[in-house]
């Protein structure tokens with residue numbers, strides 16, 4: 001897969017879902033989704049979200065369901081990549097959109113050299129905790145009063161599997 005090109009095309013459960021890179025004209029929709037996904041104090045201001053998306057080393061991937069954005073993920077690369085936020089619209093939850101976005105981001109981070117991925121989530125975000133655990137993340141610490149509404153964060157981390165570069169070059173077995 002070419003990480004620089006249009007990212008991936010995936011169809012899941014008839015949803016006609018396209019996982020693609022962020023485009024500038026997505027911004028307002030992404031900000032609105034973030035407002036819906038998180039309470040005040042955890043959701044980002046327009047300026048904050050814009051800064052994260054524009055930061056060098058950031059990747060923003062959008063799940064596009066026939067022209068309607070079903071969710072997005074913002075992540076930052078580095079030896080330990082970092083999930084800044086993952087947001088799926090209410091009506092599209094529990095249908096695999098979040099998993100698709102997280103897996104796409106992990107693949108991109110790994111291709112950019114990340115060996116692990118870290119993130120923070122609010123201690124009372126039971127759904128997110130369950131989602132991340134399902135994806136192999138473990139709680140490695142807590143950050144007291146991490147969010148501006150005073151809520152503590154759980155720090156989670158996942159080691160990415162080592163990429164077997166040889167596997168990509170191995171010829172197809174024709175026996």
Ligand SMILES: CC(C)(COP(=O)(O)OP(=O)(O)OC[C@H]1O[C@@H](n2cnc3c(N)ncnc32)[C@H](O)[C@@H]1OP(=O)(O)O)[C@@H](O)C(=O)NCCC(=O)NCCS
Pocket residue numbers: 037038084085086087088089092093094095096097098099100120121122125126127128130131132134
């Ligand atoms: C967390 C979030 C991204 C998950 O997205 P999603 O598209 O609903 O997730 P998936 O459908 O891929 O779920 C995969 C698995 O994760 C777990 N999971 C997801 N949401 C869950 C919930 N609310 N409660 C319990 N388990 C949950 C389940 O094991 C689920 O598999 P199942 O549906 O077969 O039981 C989504 O709920 C969301 O956007 N929440 C609001 C924003 C947020 O909290 N973001 C994360 C913190 S940064």
